[in-house]
Amino acid sequence: MTWVQDEGFTADAPFGPQTLPYGVVDGQLAVRVGNQALPLRPIAHEFGALADVVSADSLNPLLAAGCPAWTEVRARLTELTTALSAPRGATLLPIDDAVLPFTVADYVDFYSSKYHAENAGRIFRPKDEPLLPNWLHLPVGYHGRAGTVVVSGTPVVRPNGQRRSKDGPVFGPSQKLDIEAEVGFVCGGPVTSRVSTSAAADHVFGVVLVNDWSARDIQGWEAQPLGPFLGKSFATSISAWVTPLDAFSAARVHTPAHKLLDYLVEDAPWGLDLVLEVDWNGTVVSRPRFADMYYSFAQQLAHMTVNGATVRPGDLFASGTVSGPNRDQLGCFLEMSWGGRDKITLAGGEQRTFLEDDDTVRITATAPGPNGSVVGLAEVAGTVSPALP
Known part of the structure; x- marks a missing residue:
């Protein structure tokens, strides 16, 4: 019993008293x-x-x-x-009018699902080994653009850019607009550097869902040798509500066992047992498991700051695409369509490979909470608008 009269404020609902985002x-x-x-x-x-x-x-x-x-x-x-x-x-x-809840200081995006990295490697570099030699030894990441992080519900304008063609590069709207279902971590606490894995929880306030919108044709042409740039910097969507890290005490799990250098070794598990759900125009097309991620957020933060780079309140870092071993656990349409080769069937028989204008994607997630409850992550949603002339 509580004075809050809301059917969603119960322990078996995602946003009950166990969550409080x-x-x-x-x-x-x-x-x-x-x-x-x-x-x-x-x-x-x-x-x-x-x-x-x-x-x-x-x-x-x-x-x-x-x-x-x-x-x-x-x-x-x-x-x-x-x-x-x-x-x-x-x-x-x-809750409908919620806005971006904090000023994003810096934004870093990682690439920490082994399943996703292997799939992407096979699609983009079919003649090479899918994983580059460094991937198994460190959380690979890149610095994104904090100024284009937007709140859930903000329309996403199809980006323009250079794309590869048989006659050389051409310019125009992306033809392979994609999503990446990710989990993001909002930083706080004193400005510092060299955050150990054991101190990570002192510098991570809470968790959001992230959609790292990706123009795969722009990305594929520009990314060598320095990695993502215009193919990703046009928009990154995050949840309007930040679920505190303390809410996930019952969801902590070990990441997959593998050999690590000392600064990445954890003295406690910081993987999280989250299940995401990707909905495309009303059809659930995937349910990725965050517990499958190869690196935890504590390892990502330790790596991000080990060189002396600082972490400060408002910094945001994201996990990278969350993908699993099965087709119904993949976290992006690049993987689901295998680079555009295979059709994805939606409700009503519509078929897609990549996003079309007016398509809407919603990503949600839940985790086990204390005493059998459910902890929710607020949705991240966006609808594609046509490219600007």
Whole structure:
């Protein structure tokens, strides 16, 4: 029993009291309770010395406050939302108008699914070994473009760029627009470098879903030798709600065993047992398992900072495409269609290889929570708009 009257605020629903993700609604920080939002500014008096942090218009001050503050605020929110009576000033708002909840500082995207890396290698380099020699020894990644990270629901404009043709490069709209179903990690805490795997949880506030939109024809022409650039920098979508890392205490698993250099060795498991679901125009086409990832977020963060690079509040890094061994566990259409060779059938008999204008993709995910509950990650969705002239 709780004062929150919402059928989605139960332990067997993704956004019950075991989850409590943060977002921004109506210009203020809020927590999601089922299918509604509880703004925190009107109840800031309930948070003592952290009243100013929760009164903010974004998540950034809470990110900067550090791990002890994250734990304290979450514990107090659990008390307040599960009480029989509402705290003074509490109001509930629709979640539909949630905006990007934090200012993205830096953005790094990794490439940490062995299944995806092997498949992509076979598609892009069919005459070579699918994995390059470094892949089994470090989390491969690249720096993305923080300024084009957008909130779920933002239309995605088909990008223009150079593509390979039999007569040389041509310019125009991408003909092979794709998605990548990924999991993202939102950083906080003090600015620092050389974060060990054992300290990663002090610098990762929470988790979002990511769609790393990818123009495969632009990517295939431009990516040698320096990797992704215009084929990915036009848009990256993330969830409007950030699920705290503390919510995944029951979902932690070991990553697949393999030999690692010392700085990547974990003293506790930081793989996460998440199951994603990819919906294309109303048809579920894949359910990738995040537990299959070869590297954990702790290993990614350790590698990202081992050279002296800093991590700071608002930094975002993503896992790379989440793919599994089976066709119904693949995390991008490049793999599902095997580079465009095979058709993907949607509801009503429509067939696709890559995205067409007005197509919509929604990615959702859940994880096991404490005492048999379910922890949710808010969806990341986007609809393709035609290319600009």
